[in-house]
Amino acid sequence: MADDFNSHNFYAKLKEEKQLFGVKCNKCGHLSPEPRLMCPKCHESDMSWHQFSGKAKLSTFTCISVVPALMGERGFGRDRPYCSGIVTLEEGPRISALINGVDGNNPQDIKTGMDLVLDLEGIDIEFPALAFKPA
DSSP states (O other), X not given: OGGGOSHHHHHHHHHHHSSEEEEEETTTOOEESSOOSSOTTTOOOOEEEEEEOSEEEXXXXXXXXSOOHHHHHTTOBTTBOEEEEEEEETTSOEEEEEXXXXXXXXXXXXXXXXXXXXXXXXXXXXXXXXXXXXX
């Protein structure tokens, strides 16, 4: 059902099933790691949930020290920056995610192209954030 493809259900599946689900267009096969009602490639609305492996490579990243209030509540800030990046999933699509398990104070130690895996620790439906960590 098309109503299923929303952010709430995306994060609920992530938390409950401990797997990364996106959507697949049943017409052209296009994969999207974000829930979508319509295929961005062929514009059909025949979509279904698709399970991704949870493996990825870091494409690009940034370390953030001037943080939004919710990240500040989690202990991040000038003295403890967090990292966010674009990851390329093993299946090909890219998605924005937090990069856990790296030191935001030493970005020179973080390498683009490094292998990542889905990080399910701390998934919170109230403050949803997709995260990966070094494999």
